[in-house]
Amino acid sequence: MTRKRTEKGESYPTHVEPAKTENPLGSQVTQVFVDQLPGLNTLGISLARIDFAPKGLNPPHTHPWGTEILIVVEGTLYVGFVTSNQDGNRLFTKVLNKGDVFVFPIGLIHFQLNVGYGNAVAIAALSSQNPGTITIANALFKSDPPISPEVLTKAFQVDKSTIDYLQKQSWYDNN
Structure with a gap:
């Protein structure tokens, strides 16, 4: 991550390099939450970049304090979320291609899987400066x-x- 300094000496990220995906999941999440960028404090937003190797998975997880909007920058992802017990634990899925967008409602278990043959990249915008990840x-x-x-x-x-x-x-x- 390349960083730049403000007039007050604070630093903030200006460029995120592709993350290493040589791990058991074949994916890596680079978070830009309030911990990484203090300037997000009180703004109610954060970001993450998700890099995927072929067949890479961002495993089932939830953000207890934020809704996520995902945009595919490169590649093809199979994504989905499961509704709550009250809604019958219904699974909603979609195959997304470059430029496609999908919303994961706050607190619901969701995932992303690279179903393409090459690498994939997605950007997630979240409705909290600290959405949490479980x-x-x-x-x-x-x-x-x-x-x-x-x-x-x-x-x-x-x-x-x-x-x-x-x-x-x-x-x-x-x-």
Whole structure:
């Protein structure tokens, strides 16, 4: 990330280089939230750039404090979100190409998958200076301290060995 200084000596990003996507997910999110750009404080907006290798995934996650608008800058993405329990946990999906836009409502679990043959890039605008990010697998299987296997076995209706296996995985965080 290239940075520039204001007259008051504060720095802000001016250019974001393509992120490295050589990781288990094949994607990398470069956040521009209030922590990275203090000038966003009180503005109610933030951004993120998501780089995808071929078949790269931005795994199921949620932003508890912000709606996300995603625009595809390059490539082809399969995107979707799941509605709430009250709405029947309905899945909404779409294949997006360069220039297409999709909205992920505040707090709903959503994902993006590169279904093209080349790299893909998307820009996300969020309706909060700090929308938060909760990656579902990390939250459930890598919490500190761990969630009790008794809770997880009952919630997922699987045996303890399955939960033990999932808790031992190296869940990659692409943020």
